[in-house]
């Protein structure tokens with residue numbers, strides 16, 4: 508109940524890491540969590556399930572974060588209905604299928620920037636007047652690949668690198684208002700997005716096994732583990748700002764095979 512009486516917004520909360528945040532903030536934090544996605548059915552189902560478990564409450568609002576007006580409505584309605592915003596978790600994002608730069612169009616890149624990056628900027632901009640009143644905090648979901656790179660993912664990695672850099676710059680400005688701004692950079696967390704990659708692979712079983720083996724801990728992370736790191740940042744890590752929190756099971760540690768040359 509360590510986030511009781513606090514109001515949190517989670518974008519892209521109907522499944523995956525966002526859903527992990529919704530569940531943990533409601534169940535372990537006792538918070539009020541307003542979450543959005545484009546999928547009304549999934550959102551309503553999670554809302555009902557989280558409210559059945561309590562002790563906090565979940566409220567689903569349909570919003571497409573690639574539309575700035577939807578983001579503004581999400582923030583304004585949350586503030587009007589609940590009177591405050593203590594935490595914003597920018598999470599909604601997408602990883603396109605892997606391919607070389609030659610196969611991405613300029614338009615592909617622009618639309619991914621809108622979805623993955625401009626949406627975070629807009630949500631921060633609209634929520635900050637409310638966050639400043641209560642000395643709240645922002646958590647931006649970035650990715651481990653922002654610092655490591657990733658094959659066939661130039662557009663995605665560029666959006667995530669920008670999110671991590673944006674997080675630091677915003678933390679510098681907002682410290683004056685005692686608003687903390689942190690990034691979380693997951694490695695492999697098993698979610699529907701990861702399952703999409705498995706389904707698209709030539710050998711899905713091998714793809715899943717490789718995904719598990721990429722971590723020193725020998726498995727992918729869970730959505731609840733991601734939610735718990737976010738609750739820690741929001742509720743407990745009160746002297747932490749501008750930090751990129753890696754959640755990777757040790758994926759970035761130790762030397763490993765990088766080429767096929769023997």
Ligand SMILES: NC(=O)c1ccc[n+]([C@@H]2O[C@H](COP(=O)([O-])OP(=O)(O)OC[C@H]3O[C@@H](n4cnc5c(N)ncnc54)[C@H](O)[C@@H]3O)[C@@H](O)[C@H]2O)c1
Nearest residue numbers: 519521522523524544571572599600650695696698699700
């Ligand atoms: N899963 C991983 O291993 C991993 C690793 C690094 C970073 N991430 C990042 O974590 C975040 C969540 O990833 P995930 O794996 O849970 O993805 P996911 O596809 O499983 O879930 C994404 C969520 O965002 C929502 N969403 C997508 N587009 C939206 C839009 N336009 N408007 C509103 N909601 C939208 C979906 O409905 C869903 O609720 C993303 O930003 C992703 O880049 C994930």
